[in-house]
Amino acid sequence: xxxxxxxxxxxxxxxxxxxxxxxxxxxxxxxxxxxxxxxxxxxxx
Amino acid sequence: xxxxxxxxxxxxxxxxxxxxxxxxxxxxxxxxxxxxxxxxxxxxxxxxxxxxxxxxxxxxxxxxxxxxxxxxxxxxxxxxxxxxxxxxxxxxxxxxxxxxxxxxxxxxxxxxxxxxxxxxxxxxxxxxxxxxxxxxxxxxxxxxxxxxxxxxxxxxxxxxxxxxxxxxxxxxxxxxxxxxxxxxxxxxxxxxxxxxxxxxxxxxxxxxxxxxxxxxxxxxxxxxxxxxxxxxxxxxxxxxxxxxxxxxxxxxxxxxxxxxxxxxxxxxxxxxxxxxxxxxxxxxxxxxxxxxxxxxxxxxxxxxxxxxxxxxxxxxxxxxxxxxxxxxxxxxxxxxxxxxxxxxxxxxxxxxxxxxxxxxxxxxxxxxxxxxxxxxxxxxxxxxxxxxxxxxxxxxxxxxxxxxxxxxxxxxxxxxxxxxxxxxxxxxxxxxxxxxxxxxxxxxxxxxxxxxxxxxxxxxxxxxxxxxxxxxxxxxxxxxxxxxxxxxxxxxxxxxxxxxxxxxxxxxxxxxxxxxxxxxxxxxxxxxxxxxxxxx
Numbered sequence: 001x002x003x004x005x006x007x008x009x010x011x012x013x014x015x016x017x018x019x020x021x022x023x024x025x026x027x028x029x030x031x032x033x034x035x036x037x038x039x040x041x042x043x044x045x
Numbered sequence: 046x047x048x049x050x051x052x053x054x055x056x057x058x059x060x061x062x063x064x065x066x067x068x069x070x071x072x073x074x075x076x077x078x079x080x081x082x083x084x085x086x087x088x089x090x091x092x093x094x095x096x097x098x099x100x101x102x103x104x105x106x107x108x109x110x111x112x113x114x115x116x117x118x119x120x121x122x123x124x125x126x127x128x129x130x131x132x133x134x135x136x137x138x139x140x141x142x143x144x145x146x147x148x149x150x151x152x153x154x155x156x157x158x159x160x161x162x163x164x165x166x167x168x169x170x171x172x173x174x175x176x177x178x179x180x181x182x183x184x185x186x187x188x189x190x191x192x193x194x195x196x197x198x199x200x201x202x203x204x205x206x207x208x209x210x211x212x213x214x215x216x217x218x219x220x221x222x223x224x225x226x227x228x229x230x231x232x233x234x235x236x237x238x239x240x241x242x243x244x245x246x247x248x249x250x251x252x253x254x255x256x257x258x259x260x261x262x263x264x265x266x267x268x269x270x271x272x273x274x275x276x277x278x279x280x281x282x283x284x285x286x287x288x289x290x291x292x293x294x295x296x297x298x299x300x301x302x303x304x305x306x307x308x309x310x311x312x313x314x315x316x317x318x319x320x321x322x323x324x325x326x327x328x329x330x331x332x333x334x335x336x337x338x339x340x341x342x343x344x345x346x347x348x349x350x351x352x353x354x355x356x357x358x359x360x361x362x363x364x365x366x367x368x369x370x371x372x373x374x375x376x377x378x379x380x381x382x383x384x385x386x387x388x389x390x391x392x393x394x395x396x397x398x399x400x401x402x403x404x405x406x407x408x409x410x411x412x413x414x415x416x417x418x419x420x421x422x423x424x425x426x427x428x429x430x431x432x433x434x435x436x437x438x439x440x441x442x443x444x445x446x447x448x449x450x451x452x453x454x455x456x457x458x459x460x461x462x463x464x465x466x467x468x469x470x471x472x473x474x475x476x477x478x479x480x481x482x483x484x485x486x487x488x489x490x491x492x493x494x495x496x497x498x499x500x501x502x503x504x505x506x507x508x509x510x511x512x513x514x515x516x517x518x519x520x521x522x523x524x525x526x527x528x529x530x531x532x533x534x535x536x537x538x539x540x541x542x543x544x545x546x547x548x549x550x551x552x553x554x555x556x557x558x559x560x561x562x563x564x565x566x567x568x569x570x571x572x573x574x575x576x577x578x579x580x581x
Contacts, residue, residue: 013231013232016231017156017157017227017231017232020226020227020230020231021156021157021160021223021224021227024222024223024226024227024257025219025223027257027258028219028223028257028260028261029261030261031257031258031259031261031262031265032261032262032264032265032268033265034265035261035262035265035266035295036265036268036269039265039269039280039291039295042288042291043279043280043286043287
């Protein structure tokens with residue numbers, strides 16, 4: 001992987017890539033857990 | 046200038062640490078290698094799922110039970126859908142994304158190459174597990190790909206195999222989607238602004254957001270099925286206070302966006318091919334982007350149109366009917382813009398353009414029957430008939446599959462550096478285009494006459510159109526054998542071509558040599574090259 005001569009240096013880019021990947025993984029996890037929790041709450045009523 | 050950059054990229058052979066033998070594929074982190082593996086996998090699954098379809102059409106050739114046991118027939122319909130959706134179409138799009146996105150945004154590779162490897166290698170295990178369920182007691186899942194409880198809970202030993210394989214496919218899709226979003230947001234070359242990106246990249250970005258939002262919902266739903274079956278919960282079991290209809294709501298909250306996951310990248314490909322072979326810029330680039338985003342947004346608020354007959358409040362029926370009809374507006378914008386792109390263009394009809402034009406006509410037929418199904422009173426008549434089967438096959442075969450074929454025929458010369466047999470590919474197109482209609486158009490008549498779907502036998506008055514449909518099916522299936530032959534022949538003995546395989550092609554991928562270097566853009570493209578490539 002080679003840095004593109006942009007305002008972003010390689011280290012910055014790696015941090016951004018890692019941060020955004022973790023962010024989207026957490027979004028996906030939230031949808032997964034969220035729907036199950038929603039159903040558990042609905043069953044409790 | 047283009048040549049300069051092409052040579053600059055090609056001269057970076059010191060970065061070309063290409064492993065050889067099986068290691069190249071098992072440990073692959075290169076986007077082109079992984080893209081190739083996805084495409085080969087999708088093609089294999091296409092023929093396995095197609096084989097199931099041939100058996101289905103064989104049984105339906107005549108009324109009565111000829112060849113298949115009814116339970117096995119139900120397994121075939123279920124597995125055909127699962128294999129085609131999750132094994133053929135989705136991996137084919139991911140393969141095309143892997144090949145094209147880094148080249149089109151000016152990046153050397155995908156942002157997360159090892160994750161990319163993991164996303165791919167999950168799939169062979171998932172589908173081995175799923176397909177091997179044919180051989181366990183009770184046979185493969187037979188309750189339909191929608192996995193509705195309580196029917197799905199009555200599956201035998203195949204049930205946990207189905208649930209685990211769906212989880213694996215979902216994980217693969219989510220990881221692939223994260224990779225696409227992160228690549229597009231972080232790896233674009235300087236100057237490649239969002240509104241300069243090719244439409245294929247745009248449609249994939251939106252598709253990836255849809256995947257991240259809805260695949261976990263499917264995973265949640267099937268996890269709850271699993272706990273209902275094995276751990277005594279009653280999420281969807283009425284006897285324990287659960288609600289089987291709630292599963293349908295959750296499933297279709299995933300399922301309708303899934304339809305757009307299967308079709309949006311085809312919109313992107315058609316938006317690249319029509320301008321190329323019209324020798325004109327795409328009409329209304331920004332409107333196309335906003336139309337795709339609108340379709341994606343609307344796909345989240347229409348899910349219950351799949352289940353009007355479960356007994357919903359009138360207000361809900363009206364809401365879902367009208368929101369569904371709203372989708373026709375952005376879709377109409379797209380069809381208008383594709384047509385306007387061709388208006389007064391200098392058209393030529395090479396295989397990618399033929400497939401794109403067939404997409405335009407035949408996908409629109411699928412869209413129209415979708416509007417008919419959106420109308421609540423009419424849907425009460427069409428529900429669970431062959432009309433629904435005809436509708437979604439028009440969307441998915443001359444829609445998604447033709448989109449994939451168009452994309453492969455468009456970019457194959459770039460990938461291989463060779464031109465394929467245009468005459469044979471044109472034959473492939475005409476046989477496909479004629480017989481896809483012989484196969485699916487009669488199913489509209491069968492559905493309107495009341496023939497139910499998912500049955501191995503039918504009343505004798507449906508015989509004639511079923512025979513026509515089966516003949517179309519066998520011919521369409523046979524015609525598809527041309528496709529791998531054309532691709533293999535091209536790789537082995539195609540005529541070498543230059544960087545720009547098609548005279549009217551624009552985009553960064555055409556600035557690279559054919560075939561492109563192992564790492565696509567080791568030196569980012571210059572502003573001038575980007576501007577030329579982005580001449581929408």
